[in-house]
Amino acid sequence: MSPEPVSDVPADDIVLSGTDLVKGFKGFYAVDGVSLQVRRGSIHALIGPNGAGKTTLFNLLTKFLTPTSGQIRFDGRDITGLKPAEVARLGVVRSFQISAVFDRLTVLQNLRVALQRKAGDGFRFWETENRMRRFDDEAEALMEEVGLEGFAHTPAAALPYGRKRALELASTLAVDPKVLLLDEPMAGMAHEDIDRIADLIRHVAQSRTVLMVEHNLSVVASLSDRITVLARGKVLAEGDYASVSQDPQVVGAYMGEGLHA
Amino acid sequence: MTDTSAPIGLTAARATPAAERDPKQLQRWIFVGLFLFLCAAPWFAYPIFVMKILCFALFASAFNLLFGYVGLLSFGHAAYFGMASYVAAYTAKFWPVTPEIAILLGTATATLMGLVFGAIAIRRQGIYFAMITLALAQLVYFFAIQTPKFTHGEDGLQGVPRGYLFGIFDLANDMTLYAMVLAIFMGGMLLIHRVIHSPFGQILQAIRDNEPRAISLGYRTQRYKLLGLVLSAGIAGLAGATKAIVFQVATLVDVHWSMSGEPILMTLVGGMGTIFGPMVGAAVIGVMQNYMQGLGSWLTVTQGLIFIFCVLAFRAGIVGTIGRLIRRDI
Ligand SMILES: Nc1ncnc2c1ncn2[C@@H]1O[C@H](COP(=O)(O)OP(=O)(O)OP(=O)(O)O)[C@@H](O)[C@H]1O
Numbered sequence: 071m072s073p074e075p076v077s078d079v080p081a082d083d084i085v086l087s088g089t090d091l092v093k094g095f096k097g098f099y100a101v102d103g104v105s106l107q108v109r110r111g112s113i114h115a116l117i118g119p120n121g122a123g124k125t126t127l128f129n130l131l132t133k134f135l136t137p138t139s140g141q142i143r144f145d146g147r148d149i150t151g152l153k154p155a156e157v158a159r160l161g162v163v164r165s166f167q168i169s170a171v172f173d174r175l176t177v178l179q180n181l182r183v184a185l186q187r188k189a190g191d192g193f194r195f196w197e198t199e200n201r202m203r204r205f206d207d208e209a210e211a212l213m214e215e216v217g218l219e220g221f222a223h224t225p226a227a228a229l230p231y232g233r234k235r236a237l238e239l240a241s242t243l244a245v246d247p248k249v250l251l252l253d254e255p256m257a258g259m260a261h262e263d264i265d266r267i268a269d270l271i272r273h274v275a276q277s278r279t280v281l282m283v284e285h286n287l288s289v290v291a292s293l294s295d296r297i298t299v300l301a302r303g304k305v306l307a308e309g310d311y312a313s314v315s316q317d318p319q320v321v322g323a324y325m326g327e328g329l330h331a
Numbered sequence: 332m333t334d335t336s337a338p339i340g341l342t343a344a345r346a347t348p349a350a351e352r353d354p355k356q357l358q359r360w361i362f363v364g365l366f367l368f369l370c371a372a373p374w375f376a377y378p379i380f381v382m383k384i385l386c387f388a389l390f391a392s393a394f395n396l397l398f399g400y401v402g403l404l405s406f407g408h409a410a411y412f413g414m415a416s417y418v419a420a421y422t423a424k425f426w427p428v429t430p431e432i433a434i435l436l437g438t439a440t441a442t443l444m445g446l447v448f449g450a451i452a453i454r455r456q457g458i459y460f461a462m463i464t465l466a467l468a469q470l471v472y473f474f475a476i477q478t479p480k481f482t483h484g485e486d487g488l489q490g491v492p493r494g495y496l497f498g499i500f501d502l503a504n505d506m507t508l509y510a511m512v513l514a515i516f517m518g519g520m521l522l523i524h525r526v527i528h529s530p531f532g533q534i535l536q537a538i539r540d541n542e543p544r545a546i547s548l549g550y551r552t553q554r555y556k557l558l559g560l561v562l563s564a565g566i567a568g569l570a571g572a573t574k575a576i577v578f579q580v581a582t583l584v585d586v587h588w589s590m591s592g593e594p595i596l597m598t599l600v601g602g603m604g605t606i607f608g609p610m611v612g613a614a615v616i617g618v619m620q621n622y623m624q625g626l627g628s629w630l631t632v633t634q635g636l637i638f639i640f641c642v643l644a645f646r647a648g649i650v651g652t653i654g655r656l657i658r659r660d661i
């Protein structure tokens with residue numbers, strides 16, 4: 071069934087893994103026996119046609135959904151039973167396919183809230199907001215990294231879509247994750263911004279691991295060390311871009327759209 | 332493949348506004364103006380009437396802390412308001428305590444109830460949360476009916492002595508009483524204002540805007556929502572307990588489900604998620620009820636119509652609409 075071409079990798083090189091993951095929704099399986107191993111420090115792409123189960127797999131790995139069966143391990147530890155907030159606190163942080171920002175907060179406030187999480191003393195209801203100013207330098211640096219300079223005081227709801235994606239990425243980086251799961255981080259972005267975000271992801275991956283769903287195949291080709299192709303809830307192929315794009319099954323699953331970057 | 336949304340150029344966007352617009356600045360001035368206005372109010376309005384509005388304004392503001400800033404619609408805030416009212420009335424009447432202690436005991440009861448009810452209800456969202464809070468409040472109502480030794484059943488606790496504040500100031504004097512109520516009201520409102528603008532309040536608003544995102548950043552959101560509910564319940568209790576001392580009664584009306592409806596109405600009329608909306612709503616509804624008493628049961632109908640009008644015409648409420656016009660959070 072699911073190919074396991076990476077089983078020769080030493081166990082401690084695998085930072086995040088799912089084994090035989092299954093998720094059933096009323097009579098059908100959105101994820102149907104998927105095993106996935108993400109190597110530490112790599113950029114791992116997850117691709118596949120619409121409805122293949124990519125987002126569902128993300129939801130399982132971050133425990134936003136409970137798997138029907140299967141196991142999830144992070145850093146050698148079984149995290150299958152953890153709550154999503156606890157998974158995030160361990161350093162496995164995901165972004166959402168539909169842009170998720172705090173709409174009524176400004177860009178700066180969005181980032182302060184993300185940075186506040188690491189500081190940990192968020193229950194202080196008797197202190198003023200000024201306490202959060204201590205995060206402003208870091209927030210400023212993050213805004214610069216994703217190209218949001220000058221937007222500090224714009225409410226997130228007023229940002230154009232591409233910038234919302236950038237803000238979401240910045241707030242994901244703000245909690246200093248070990249593994250980033252990015253669900254179509256570049257959807258809706260213009261070309262010049264795609265290049266910028268691709269550079270950023272490459273930069274970020276120097277000290278972290280990235281698992282990303284992405285439909286833009288030229289981005290996938292240039293960024294990823296490894297690609298897993300998902301179709302109808304199952305792993306269709308896995309390997310580097312050259313080998314995956316040659317795979318007749320993969321080409322078939324994309325129904326003639328081809329995999330030409 | 333996907334990419335349903337057309338690419339939107341990032342560079343086309345305008346980076347506005349350049350400077351941080353601190354809404355607190357304006358809000359502070361409004362608080363100062365409000366305080367001065369309320370200091371003068373008993374000279375041109377009946378103090379008892381103003382005190383009634385202040386109690387309900389605080390009640391509605393407490394409700395709005397949960398509804399407007401945490402995004403949880405409680406249909407059972409009468410439980411906190413009413414039970415605090417009973418406890419304050421009972422202790423003021425039968426225990427050798429001064430009125431501020433009676434009010435504190437009522438507030439503490441409501442806070443504790445908030446913790447217990449919150450632990451039960453906080454996992455639910457939307458309409459389910461509303462239904463569970465309603466059910467719990469009904470439980471409190473039946474408890475009040477079933478314990479006539481404590482609540483005096485249909486009669487309620489009547490003739491509660493106002494007593495001496497700190498054992499010194501005679502609250503039988505309306506102006507002394509007014510000073511105490513004004514201090515409680517301002518204290519409660521400033522606490523709400525502080526909570527909203529605290530780091531905790533920012534996180535609450537983040538959870539309100541997008542709870543899954545807050546979770547994915549590692550926030551244990553239920554604990555935040557629970558603390559938000561406890562604060563809301565406690566301040567609603569403070570309002571109920573104060574009301575018991577001012578009017579010298581605590582009755583089944585205070586725990587009845589229709590009492591849970593009052594802050595909802597006031598908040599929607601004034602503007603949910605605004606600092607000053609609920610109190611404006613409380614004033615509007617209070618004045619209306621006062622001048623239309625002659626209408627009898629038509630009052631309810633009139634109120635309903637005004638409510639529908641407000642929801643249809645000003646979805647943001649009075650203060651919310653003004654805030655939009657001047658582009659400030661108030
Ligand atoms: N909560 C749910 N309940 C029922 N069915 C669901 C649920 N979530 C996802 N599905 C279904 O599971 C399948 C896989 O969905 P998923 O969102 O994981 O696909 P995807 O690979 O991310 O697709 P896309 O490229 O469109 O984002 C789809 O058929 C979807 O309709």
Ligand SMILES: [Mg+2]
Pocket residue numbers: 124125126167
């Ligand atoms: Mg998806």
